[in-house]
Amino acid sequence: MTTREMGVDPRELDDDDLFREMRHLHETRTDTLLHGSDDALEHHTIRTRQLEGEYLKRYPERDVDPERLRSGARLR
Template sequence: MTMGIDPMDLAEDDLFRELRHLHATRTETLLHGSADALANHTTRTEELEGEYLRRHPERDVDPERLRDGARRRQGAAS
């Protein structure tokens, strides 16, 4: 169930604005929202993130965010 504008119909700037807003409100929704509000927030986040990934399949992935990067950080901390 899509709430709001279908993510495929959003311009790039609008998609980013919507994603930023959802990420900014996630903790508040988790801590203080109803079960329905949290479920709706999760669904909309998945829709928008899915659209972002569809548009940017070759996005820039930081090597430090991968398992090998985490292993290197753990080894350096030891």
């Protein structure tokens, strides 16, 4: 599948568009998993990896919630 078939290259998206695209994919993930074709699920997975990968490139020092770490979970 080419980048064109997957949508706009994530590197070309500004931050607002990147966040909007990621939110939409996360909103539709369960429905795609439960009811989508194998091709739709593969497309969804690839696109999610593309967008999340771009996010991580832009924000390598993102704010990690200590509660989301194993050590934080152990303290609960």
